[in-house]
Amino acid sequence: MFPTVDTEEISQVTSLKGKPGACSDERDSSENTQVSESSSTMDLTLNMLFNSLTVVCFALALSVYGAIHNFPPKTSRVSQAVRFFSPDSVVTDWYRGELGNALAAIYLKEVSFVMFYAPWDAESQYVRGEFEKAANILKGRVNFFAINCWSPGSECRNHHTNIYSWPVLISYSVGFNGVLYKGPRNAESIINFLELIMRPLKRISSTEDLVSLLSIYDAVAVGYTPLTETSKYYNVWYKVALESLEFDTIGEICFAVVTSPHLAVDLGVNTLPSARLMMWNETKEYKVNGETQPWNVSSLMHWVLDNFTQPVARIIPLWRKSYNFDKFADGNPMLILFTPLNPLYEQLPSYALMREIAMEYYSCKNKTDPWVLELIKLQRVQRLIYQQKDHFKFCKEFKFKNPVKRVIPHYTKSVISHNNKYPWINSTQKSQKSGLFDMLLKQGLFSKAMESSDDSVLWSSLSLLQECKSQSLPAEKSFYTNYEQCQSFEHKVNNEVEYELESVETTMLPLEDDPLSPENLLQDSVKHSCKLLQFASELELPVAPPPVSGHVAHVFGLACDTNATLYMLAVDSTRNYHFAESLGIDITKKKDRTAVVILDSKQETQYILAEDYNAKSVRDFIYNYTMGTLRRSLRTHVENTSYTHYYESDNTTNKGEPDENEVQIIDLTTRTFRKVVRTPGMVTLVALCRGACGAAAVRAQLHAARLLRACGAPARAARLDALRHDLPWRYAAHHYPAMLVFTADGSGEADSRALPAHVRVSAGALAALALRSLRAPLRFRVRLALCARQRAFIEKRACLKDIREHITTLIGRNLKYWRQTDNEELRNFLLIRLQYLHQASLHLSLLNVTDLKENSEREKLLLQCLDQLSKHWDIDMTALTRNDTFAIEPR
Known part of the structure; x- marks a missing residue:
């Protein structure tokens, strides 16, 4: 209970008993008592009602608060799992995530390929179509299963909670663990991987079989395993070949087996079991030696993968570009072959030709084994025989x-x-x-x-x-x-x-x-x-380089003649054409979608093979690069680029007359750069950016160009993405954005000036830089217009003073040239220039601040004098003699 007033006071106010006093002023008088009693009773009643209402409202608020927070949480029901593959698909879809039943069915099949997916994942939705294509091709040979491993509460979701990317593709074989597939997620690569899973070993029955494999594959790993009662050695080697496909998804290493002890002896193997890794230039041998080199899966697989080398490395980018190219970006140049590399074809003649040339390039003349030379010849024969087949x-x-x-x-x-x-x-x-x-x-x-x-x-x-x-x-x-x-x-x-x-x-x-x-x-x-x-x-149809005739450059041992050895790489141009686009190669316009490029990171240059790809053009290309006679290729825009994101950069420029009130920014390319900046009589403000130019640079360009146009100097703005378009060395920038100003007279290469790196990019800085690049007569006209735009008389007076000092400096410089030269023709040219400079100085000295307005007679006379000076400003440089030791200032 909350007390409202004192109990004693309540008893005094509410008591009706008492003896009336003699005077009304007394406390206990009858009049005073009646008034006090009535007022106190009303106040007491109101206070009690107010406090009671407060208590009721507070209790009601507590009840509502508790009722709200005691409700059970509202949750939506999990949507029912639906099929990811159609019911008539050859893929068995365990869309409810029944992992146990799925694995029981998988282990009954000889070879199975399983896709663990999440229905909402975009990559899973893309791979679904490729997965089904592969299933339709290999049905009856491989069993395809799909398991929904995302459905909440499902068996697969409860067992696998640490999957960070979808889908997960695993191949299962009877008696062996699953092999994780890490290759490209397209149908042809999946089919090739499963073909290798079904036949991981090649059986060697003769020396001819071994020679044939060496002529086709980059490396052949041969296991010499006698067939004993348990066949444990063979089983270990079979498992090595199977599990290595997790790292070699396209089968660059051919795993073979020799089970005949007699054939092993003929091949020079006396200790069984043993293994050899036979490559084009060397052979590594694995001998069982107790615990140091045991005959088990992990030791053999690490030995094969660590020692494997190839003349041409096949790069398969899996959304990790830096990871794939990192080991080759150590400063040495790289030769990259872009060509279709469909793994379903037995041989790829374009790739085989590059491998043949690489073996010649890396073969040092004094250290080359005769067998290497014969193997190169054998590979050439094998390639040409394959090209003849229909x-x-x-x-x-x-x-x-x-x-x-x-x-x-x-x-x-x-x-x-x-x-x-x-x-x-x-x-x-x-x-x-x-x-x-x-x-x-x-x-x-x-x-x-x-x-x-x-x-x-x-x-x-x-x-x-x-x-x-x-x-x-x-x-x-x-x-x-x-x-x-x-x-x-x-x-x-x-x-x-x-x-x-x-x-x-x-x-x-x-x-x-x-x-x-x-x-x-x-x-x-x-x-x-x-x-x-x-x-x-x-x-895609199979491609093959055409036969050639005539003299072919000799590339044997060129890798040993220089300190910068080329790395030979091959990239599939069908799936990874965007890499070629980034290098400025439109692969769709190349014959057979095949192109060759050399990247030199130290020199920051690249060279693109201009001719069609064949045995002669590639050898000549490598030889000329080694001799240093190749001309640098400049990257530029690739037309019809569908999947490369950058601002519009087409080959069209604004050919119409520039509007005084409208300034457009021209997007330049390597091909259009020189044409734009060499336009006679035009001031071009160019911004070199890394990607898209920022708002500050664009705004400064527009304001500076508009200001120069308003002052009588024709100007325009342009920009270039330096990440995708290369320029000649003299225009290379060391920082971005780089602001360049070009003024051209049409006689040769455009003269350029660059804004210093420490100067803030602004319209005033660009306009001042453009003024310094203009010829003196035009510069005076622009400065007069700028003086007229000033509002204060003090600023106008200071502006005119600067122009007078500039003209005085030019008079003194040209007078010095006239005194020093002995060439009469040059002296006459300089004398005419001095006359017009003196006239301009005279008119400028008579010009007042109030004359900087339209229809001013004094300003008109000064402008006419500047026009005459402009006609006689250029001096014929052929009039100079070789004995002249001073430089004529062209501006």
Whole structure:
């Protein structure tokens, strides 16, 4: 209870008993008592009502506050998960995130490819289409699954809470851990990765197989693993080849295996198991040595990846440009080849040509192994043979039909593998020394062909092999038809090969009923290869450099002749064309979308190959760069750029007459820069910026140009993005934005002046810089107009005083030149100039402040004198003799 008044006072006021006093002035008199009693009662009642109302309102507020904050939180229900892939898709979509059921289904399949996605993620939505394209191509061979790992409360979301980017792509194989896919997220790259997953190892049955692999791949990692009862050595090497695809998604390292101890001995390997990493210029050997070099997956994989080198590095930018190019940006120049690098083709002739040239470039003359020279020749032969093949014709004419049942039911034939013609037949010969490439080596075809620079010699020499080699396909390095004809050809080369026929009891199914028979596997392999070829050709047709004839520059050992060795890089121009655009190359206008550029970071220069890409032009390009005879290429705007963000920079300029009240800023390029700044009689204010120019620079340009136009000097503003457009060295800026003023007379290169870096960019600073660059007569006219624009008489008087002092200085300088020269013609020119300078000085001395207005007779006489001075201001410099030791001030 809240007390309102004293209880004693209440009892006194409310008491009706008492003896009335004798006087009304007394306290207890009857009159005083009645008035006091009535007033006090009213006040007491009001106070009690007010306090009671206050207590009720306070209690009500507390109740409302508690009721509001005691309500349960309002939450929206989680939206029901929907399918990410359509129901009729070949991709099995676990859109509710059932991780356990999904993994149970995945582990039952031989090869599976899984996409963990978030439905709201833009990258997941993009990869969905590419993922489904790959699934349609590889259906029946690889099982594709998709798991929604974002649905709240789902099993996948609860188990995987640390996923920072979507989607996550993992390949699973029976008996092995998953392999994370880190390559480009497009259909062709995914298909190539899964083809490598299905066949991670190449089996070597002869020396010819090894030589063939070395002629195609950058490096061949060979594991010598005997097939024991447990096959543990083979399984470890198989797992190394499988898990290495997480770091080598395009298969630049070819993993091969030799299981025959006899073949291993022939290849010089005596200790098993062991591994060799065979590259173009050296061979690394891995020998098992207890705990220091054990035969396990981690040690072998680190050894292979750490020692792998290649003559031309293939760069696959994955949104991390600095990371991909960082190890090459150490100061040495880089040669970058932009060309289509579709991984579904067996060979890329453009890339193979660059690799061949790189091997020549890096081969020092005194240290080159003879085998390296032979390998270079072999690669050239392999490239030209591949270019002769017509894969599309083969797929079109191949007859896909069921094989006819054999007439002899009990018949076997020992088939020797040549270049993996039948990789599923497990037959290894102890000594296999024959083959097409061995024949080429024996007959000296390589040396004879390489002695001539004409490719036509080698093309004609390869006609003998064309019929047998034309049957190989991109995805399957095999010979599918005319095997008997090619076999008879190889019989002539090697007489040691013999085939035996044996009558052996067999339990094989009839061929038409056995899907795993060699003939049916052959049919399926050819069909799948043609399907891949068709899909690859829909993306882009195969490209190959044309054959050349004539003299070709010699690039052998040039890397050892200079201290600045070129790094050779290759970038896919189809997926990464924006890198070429940043270097000023419009890749869409290049033949076969192929271009070559050399970047020299130390010299801050770049050189672009102007001719079409072929064996001669690239060698000449490298040779001329090494000799220092190349002309620097200037980057400029690329037309029709769709995905490069910068302000408009087209090749058009304002060709109309400039408006006095309107000033437009011209966007310059490398091609239009000289044309604009060399316009006779025009003052051009150019801003060089890193990207878009700031508001302060643009505003200063506009105000300065408008001021100069109002004062009688034709002026305009322009800007140039220095990050995307290169200029000649004399116009290179050391800070941005850089403000340049150009005045040209049309006779040669434009004269330029730069605003100092420490000066604030303003309209007054640019106007003052432009005044210093003008010829003296025009400068006087502009300064007179500026004096007239001043409001105070003191400022006008000071302005006229400065002009008089300037004219006096010019008179004294020209008088000095007239006295020092002995050339009569020059003395006459200087005398005429001095006469008009004296007249201008006289008219200026008579000019008053009040004469700086329109229709002033004195100002008109001064301007007429300046016009005459302008006509006789320029002096013919050919009149100067070689004995003149002083410099004539042109301004």
